[in-house]
Amino acid sequence: MEKNSKNILSSLLYSGKFILCIFTYTGRKMMNKKQINLIVLATRDNIANCRVLETGEKISLRLSSYQLFEIAPGEIATIDIKKIWEFGNNKYISGELIDHQIKVHLLDLKPLKLTDWDF
Numbered sequence: 001m002e003k004n005s006k007n008i009l010s011s012l013l014y015s016g017k018f019i020l021c022i023f024t025y026t027g028r029k030m031m032n033k034k035q036i037n038l039i040v041l042a043t044r045d046n047i048a049n050c051r052v053l054e055t056g057e058k059i060s061l062r063l064s065s066y067q068l069f070e071i072a073p074g075e076i077a078t079i080d081i082k083k084i085w086e087f088g089n090n091k092y093i094s095g096e097l098i099d100h101q102i103k104v105h106l107l108d109l110k111p112l113k114l115t116d117w118d119f
Contacts, residue, residue, distance in 0.1 A: 034080055034095075035078055037076055040076075040100075061092075062092060067096070070100060075101060076100065076103050080097075082094050082095040
C-alpha cells in the first residue's frame with residue numbers, strides 16, 4: 001500500500017456521484033469505475049469489517065445476508081458499489097459481491113519465525 005496513494009473513498013464521495021475511475025486487474029476480469037477491492041478482516045451478522053486494498057483505509061461493508069455468508073476473513077472481496085456514506089466517524093459501503101479470492105501475497109503478511117523444539 002503506497003503512502004502517496006489517493007484517498008479513494010473521499011474521492012468517490014461527491015454529492016452521491018462517483019467521480020473516480022478505478023481500473024485494476026484482479027486476474028479474472030477488469031473492474032469498472034464502480035468497483036473496489038476490500039480486504040475482509042471480520043464478519044458479523046449483517047456487516048463485515050474491511051480495509052480498502054489500495055489505501056488501507058478502514059470501512060464497514062453492508063451486504064445482503066446470503067452474500068455476506070460467502071466471504072470469510074482474509075479474503076479479497078471485489079464489490080460493485082451501490083452506496084458510500086459516513087456516520088459517526090465511520091465509513092460504510094454497500095453494494096453487490098462480484099468476486100472473492102484468497103491472495104496471500106497482497107496482504108503483506110510477515111512470515112512467522114520457526115524454532116526447533118526439543119521433546
